[in-house]
Amino acid sequence: MVDAKESTAVREADKRLVAKDVLRVFDDADKGELTALHDFDLEAEHGEIVALIGPSGCGKSTFLRLVAGLDKAQGGTIEYGGEPIKGPSYNRGFVFQETNLYPWLTVEKNIAFGLKARGVYKQQKHRVQEMIDLMGLSGFEKSYPHQISGGMAARVAIAQTFVQDPGIILLDEPLSALDAFTRAVIQDEILKMRDRFKPIILMVTHDIEEAVYMADRIVVLSPRPGTNIGEIVVDMPHPRDRISPQFIEYRHAVMDMLQFD
Numbered sequence: 001m002v003d004a005k006e007s008t009a010v011r012e013a014d015k016r017l018v019a020k021d022v023l024r025v026f027d028d029a030d031k032g033e034l035t036a037l038h039d040f041d042l043e044a045e046h047g048e049i050v051a052l053i054g055p056s057g058c059g060k061s062t063f064l065r066l067v068a069g070l071d072k073a074q075g076g077t078i079e080y081g082g083e084p085i086k087g088p089s090y091n092r093g094f095v096f097q098e099t100n101l102y103p104w105l106t107v108e109k110n111i112a113f114g115l116k117a118r119g120v121y122k123q124q125k126h127r128v129q130e131m132i133d134l135m136g137l138s139g140f141e142k143s144y145p146h147q148i149s150g151g152m153a154a155r156v157a158i159a160q161t162f163v164q165d166p167g168i169i170l171l172d173e174p175l176s177a178l179d180a181f182t183r184a185v186i187q188d189e190i191l192k193m194r195d196r197f198k199p200i201i202l203m204v205t206h207d208i209e210e211a212v213y214m215a216d217r218i219v220v221l222s223p224r225p226g227t228n229i230g231e232i233v234v235d236m237p238h239p240r241d242r243i244s245p246q247f248i249e250y251r252h253a254v255m256d257m258l259q260f261d
């Protein structure tokens with residue numbers, strides 16, 4: 001039996017995210033006008049992981065906020081499935097660097113929260129258990145956020161977003177505060193989730209290795225005002241071998257693009 005949600009997901013898989021000539025200027029009381037993004041373009045399709053990499057302050061988080069519908073651009077267009085993005089939607093999930101779990105809810109209830117808020121928990125309850133299994137959270141269902149490690153909290157935040165099965169998932173350096181080992185494990189878990197749900201994933205990272213390990217494409221931004229300076233298609237099957245010559249060549253290619261004089 002095909003449930004309604006599955007058939008929606010199939011239809012939505014044709015949708016593309018297309019951003020063109022995006023301009024975002026902030027009016028800063030002290031510094032006057034500050035152009036965060038200028039003529040920035042990005043396209044992505046379902047099942048793809050696109051990494052955004054660039055110097056601090058070049059507008060990466062700003063771009064994710066625009067795609068999430070949490071902020072508005074002054075110029076250019078951002079469309080998903082041909083429709084301009086006008087405001088926030090559960091169909092575009094955001095995972096921030098700082099995990100914002102509800103401290104008074106257990107892991108299980110934190111994951112279920114969004115489904116309950118949308119009134120679809122009864123029909124989609126099975127997804128909560130699926131998230132717990134896929135994200136390695138078994139045994140922690142009844143724990144509260146203060147009882148779990150930073151790695152586990154990051155997993156819960158990621159699960160909270162994927163459980164909604166959004167078309168677009170925005171990851172803003174969610175793993176940057178974690179140790180290298182935990183990060184590597186969660187990278188694989190995110191790849192599993194991508195294979196299962198096939199959303200569009202935009203991932204901001206300052207970790208070149210993370211970008212080469214996970215992304216299908218790496219979009220490199222210039223220093224502020226951020227704009228495209230290049231794109232690298234990472235054409236390697238998963239699981240990727242982090243110490244293979246090819247992997248290291250990709251790392252060099254990204255580093256070369258990030259050099260400015």
Ligand SMILES: Nc1ncnc2c1ncn2[C@@H]1O[C@H](COP(=O)(O)OP(=O)(O)O)[C@@H](O)[C@H]1O
Pocket residue numbers: 026027028034035036055056057058059060061062063224
């Ligand atoms: N709400 C805001 N008001 C004023 N300036 C902002 C605001 N948000 C971001 N900026 C500025 O825009 C620039 C880009 O910020 P951000 O997108 O957070 O950079 P990144 O994520 O690439 O490090 C920075 O100079 C930042 O200070």
Ligand SMILES: [Mg+2]
Pocket residue numbers: 060061062172
């Ligand atoms: Mg940022």
